[in-house]
Amino acid sequence: MTVVAFERKHDTGEWSERELGTILAALSAATAPGTGREWETGTTEKGDVQFYLLSPLPDQACELCVSRIGGRYILEDGLGRLLFEHRNLDLVALHAKAAVPSTSWLMVRAITLWCAVRSAFHEKAEPWLVEGEELFVQFVPQLAAFA
Template sequence: MIAFAQRPASGAWSEAELNIVVAALNLPDGDWETGTTECGDAQPYLLGPRPEQACELCVSRIDGRYILEDGAGRLLFDHENLALVAQQARGALRRTNWWLVARVVVLWCTIRHVIHDKIEPLLTESEELLVHLTPQLVAFA
């Protein structure tokens, strides 16, 4: 059996570190929380809208490096300068998922096209059929 030396925990974030992140992201209280990793490293994270409040962004401090991850755990940026990492986090929050916007627009256009080309002619033909059959149906009544 080999005994590995225990790495001391990095501890909680200092007030100055938290102020850099909160100021860069312009976060009100309640939109962020602090915690620690499994190894005891400090980790503030940005929470999403209520009631779920899923993790949107996470900044970890591991051995003097700050690591920015998204809510799915994908690495976005890492550096030794916290101000630079906070700036990258602000940019990550402002990014719009244009691929999602494009898909919604294409879906909307497709639905309108189907309604215009397929459903409207069926309704028009049904209306004409009803106009021709109504006198015969009235005769039976």
């Protein structure tokens, strides 16, 4: 693990309204009311500010984190992996927007369920339909003889 020494500036330890506005504007689709996601702010043990994008209840796991350390903005995923860092918050916010999956977990599960049902139908039911059609073709001429 590499340790990077950041230059420290003593600031207020809070996000400015402009900074929060920039982050929230970039993540507006992710924090929309229907998604169930929420956001929260906090600080590190050294007093550096952080912004957290939280997953829906009940887990509320951190999906994305933006930190301001020594005038640099650091973007990390929920596992703490570095995604991007820069002094320009607009660039970091743009990368944050791209890092958030746009498809909800419910939609992903619905698509997966649909594919599983369709696959099961094609594997199990389709051979019965084909065999039934073949039997029908063989017996129709014999049924016509009775008419």
